[in-house]
Amino acid sequence: MSATPGSFITRHHHITIATGGAQQDYDFHTKVLGLKSVKKTAFYDGEAPIYHLYYGNDAGEESSLVTTFPVAHTGVKGRKGSGQISYVSLSIPPAALDFWRERLTTHGFKVTDTERFGERYLDFQHPCGVDYSLVAVADDARKPHSKGPVPAELMIRGTHSICVSTRDAEPMEEFMQLGWGGTRVAEDRNLLRYQLGKGGSGTIIDFEVEPSRKAGTWIVGEGTVHHMAFQVGSHAEQDQLKLHLEAMGYTDVSDVKNRGYFDSIYVRTPSGAMFEATVTHDDGFTCDEPRDKLGLEVMLAPQLKMSREEMLAQLGYLKD
Amino acid sequence: MSATPGSFITRHHHITIATGGAQQDYDFHTKVLGLKSVKKTAFYDGEAPIYHLYYGNDAGEESSLVTTFPVAHTGVKGRKGSGQISYVSLSIPPAALDFWRERLTTHGFKVTDTERFGERYLDFQHPCGVDYSLVAVADDARKPHSKGPVPAELMIRGTHSICVSTRDAEPMEEFMQLGWGGTRVAEDRNLLRYQLGKGGSGTIIDFEVEPSRKAGTWIVGEGTVHHMAFQVGSHAEQDQLKLHLEAMGYTDVSDVKNRGYFDSIYVRTPSGAMFEATVTHDDGFTCDEPRDKLGLEVMLAPQLKMSREEMLAQLGYLKD
Numbered sequence: 001m002s003a004t005p006g007s008f009i010t011r012h013h014h015i016t017i018a019t020g021g022a023q024q025d026y027d028f029h030t031k032v033l034g035l036k037s038v039k040k041t042a043f044y045d046g047e048a049p050i051y052h053l054y055y056g057n058d059a060g061e062e063s064s065l066v067t068t069f070p071v072a073h074t075g076v077k078g079r080k081g082s083g084q085i086s087y088v089s090l091s092i093p094p095a096a097l098d099f100w101r102e103r104l105t106t107h108g109f110k111v112t113d114t115e116r117f118g119e120r121y122l123d124f125q126h127p128c129g130v131d132y133s134l135v136a137v138a139d140d141a142r143k144p145h146s147k148g149p150v151p152a153e154l155m156i157r158g159t160h161s162i163c164v165s166t167r168d169a170e171p172m173e174e175f176m177q178l179g180w181g182g183t184r185v186a187e188d189r190n191l192l193r194y195q196l197g198k199g200g201s202g203t204i205i206d207f208e209v210e211p212s213r214k215a216g217t218w219i220v221g222e223g224t225v226h227h228m229a230f231q232v233g234s235h236a237e238q239d240q241l242k243l244h245l246e247a248m249g250y251t252d253v254s255d256v257k258n259r260g261y262f263d264s265i266y267v268r269t270p271s272g273a274m275f276e277a278t279v280t281h282d283d284g285f286t287c288d289e290p291r292d293k294l295g296l297e298v299m300l301a302p303q304l305k306m307s308r309e310e311m312l313a314q315l316g317y318l319k320d
Numbered sequence: 321m322s323a324t325p326g327s328f329i330t331r332h333h334h335i336t337i338a339t340g341g342a343q344q345d346y347d348f349h350t351k352v353l354g355l356k357s358v359k360k361t362a363f364y365d366g367e368a369p370i371y372h373l374y375y376g377n378d379a380g381e382e383s384s385l386v387t388t389f390p391v392a393h394t395g396v397k398g399r400k401g402s403g404q405i406s407y408v409s410l411s412i413p414p415a416a417l418d419f420w421r422e423r424l425t426t427h428g429f430k431v432t433d434t435e436r437f438g439e440r441y442l443d444f445q446h447p448c449g450v451d452y453s454l455v456a457v458a459d460d461a462r463k464p465h466s467k468g469p470v471p472a473e474l475m476i477r478g479t480h481s482i483c484v485s486t487r488d489a490e491p492m493e494e495f496m497q498l499g500w501g502g503t504r505v506a507e508d509r510n511l512l513r514y515q516l517g518k519g520g521s522g523t524i525i526d527f528e529v530e531p532s533r534k535a536g537t538w539i540v541g542e543g544t545v546h547h548m549a550f551q552v553g554s555h556a557e558q559d560q561l562k563l564h565l566e567a568m569g570y571t572d573v574s575d576v577k578n579r580g581y582f583d584s585i586y587v588r589t590p591s592g593a594m595f596e597a598t599v600t601h602d603d604g605f606t607c608d609e610p611r612d613k614l615g616l617e618v619m620l621a622p623q624l625k626m627s628r629e630e631m632l633a634q635l636g637y638l639k640d
Binding site: 018045046047048079081083167168170171174175211212214215216217218219220221226227243246247248249250251252253254255257266267268270274276 | 338365366367368399401403487488490491494495531532534535536537538539540541546547563566567568569570571572573574575577586587588590594596
């Protein structure tokens with residue numbers, strides 16, 4: 001098997017998490033974490049309306065994005081476990097650690113100081129129970145949300161790393177190296193660190209090897225991460241990646257799905273986590289609303305056979 | 321989540337196994353097991369030529385089919401483990417048990433008599449190491465290969481069951497019941513039995529719950545089962561199944577792939593095993609060669625950029 005050129009997959013694009021109530025999720029990301037609402041739309045799969053909420057920096061750039069499916073109204077609960085992305089770490093400036101510890105504590109969150117790979121983390125949980133972390137990263141040049149409740153110099157820069165809980169490292173390491181173009185760069189206790197493209201914050205995937213941990217769910221279930229999306233440079237590279245993975249035996253690579261703002265393929269990895277490889281549309285998030293109004297109004301998902309009013313009546317209006 | 325109507329997926333279609341040398345594989349299936357060569361073609365994914373060999377009954381009917389990718393020439397080795405289909409069981413008449421035990425032993429195979437779910441099995445291995453079993457099944461009306469080295473009344477009827485080794489039963493049981501339309505019908509020690517459609521031989525999936533077993537590989541690697549294919553009644557039902565699984569969160573359902581003789585979608589299941597849901601073309605295996613010449617000549621795979629002669633020069637001619 002030949003390896004995928006590492007340059008195909010350059011960095012994180014967004015993470016997608018199944019959370020609880022939509023208003024609670026919105027308030028947590030915009031008021032506590034201070035991220036910008038970049039897009040309010042709905043889950044593109046299935047006929048039941050579910051919000052898809054995008055949070056990020058001013059323009060909603062790749063690797064600044066945390067996205068959620070609030071599913072409390074569906075009643076579908078997830079179970080955390082192995083074979084799943086266990087937490088997402090968001091990058092903050094080292095000088096902002098004390099600010100964030102106090103801010104989160106003041107908002108009623110339990111914060112734990114930890115260290116991994118020589119980096120300092122503040123671990124806490126989304127109100128629905130999903131694990132988040134803020135990590136002190138020097139030299140992260142990504143632009144933060146500049147008009148939110150948190151001063152720009154202290155603000156989150158974007159996703160730093162994800163951590164995948166896996167019972168077995170071996171098949172995943174093979175997939176990372178031969179299939180996903182990753183490079184193994186560090187090891188810390190039962191953690192393995194991979195990076196993509198040029199490396200650094202926003203390109204990192206950690207694997208926590210937990211041989212005895214029971215498997216979590218793969219459904220869109222409340223309280224679990226659903227998948228991680230990575231940026232690919234072009235549709236031609238995405239097509240080549242799909243053919244490459246299929247030739248290796250990963251026949252379940254999805255068709256290219258138009259997600260409105262980007263085009264995506266999905267594959268289940270041997271760690272159990274689902275990865276997405278996506279190409280941003282030229283007009284990205286500004287295709288359906290102007291740059292200065294991003295994330296204010298709800299945009300319909302194309303498969304929903306209902307009006308915006310019916311959708312909002314079912315999902316509830318989100319208050320800023 | 322609503323459940324998939326059980327009638328969508330009716331029975332096994334074929335199993336696909338990555339084996340070793342092509343001639344060894346051909347001789348094992350046609351001369352030892354006495355199956356008919358139904359089609360000789362190549363793996364439809366990737367640019368490296370790999371045979372795809374189909375063995376079955378006279379017409380190559382659904383659920384009579386064992387198919388293989390002989391990959392010795394690629395050098396890619398698989399590792400057996402959990403998250404994988406661990407063996408396939410083929411149905412024989414109860415009166416044929418002694419015949420087969422002697423036949424396999426005479427051919428140099430080590431045969432072990434076992435019992436599962438009250439059924440009698442003869443366990444043995446393909447020469448490349450993949451586990452096979454013959455199981456005594458009364459009342460299996462499927463037609464056997466009638467012109468092979470084994471008398472029809474003693475001959476294999478088709479696939480009876482597959483066994484999937486999984487570390488965790490819970491997410492897979494949810495998938496089987498809500499996603500794949502299966503019914504749990506029996507339990508035996510650490511084995512769970514599901515059946516599809518009307519049930520019976522050729523519809524069975526067993527799960528062996530092995531929490532401590534290290535994961536096997538998912539690549540097309542010598543000595544491992546790659547996936548199991550199941551029959552779906554129509555393209556409309558296949559489309560509905562794909563949408564249903566995607567809405568549950570199984571976003572990695574593949575596009576519909578024209579495999580020359582049938583159209584397939586693939587999805588990775590929470591057990592780790594990959595399942596295929598396929599609709600046989602109206603003209604099936606007779607689309608490129610007449611019924612009375614099935615499986616004699618090699619048919620090209622469409623993506624290979626080479627002539628039949630080049631392909632055969634690389635793969636070797638198969639001798640009957």
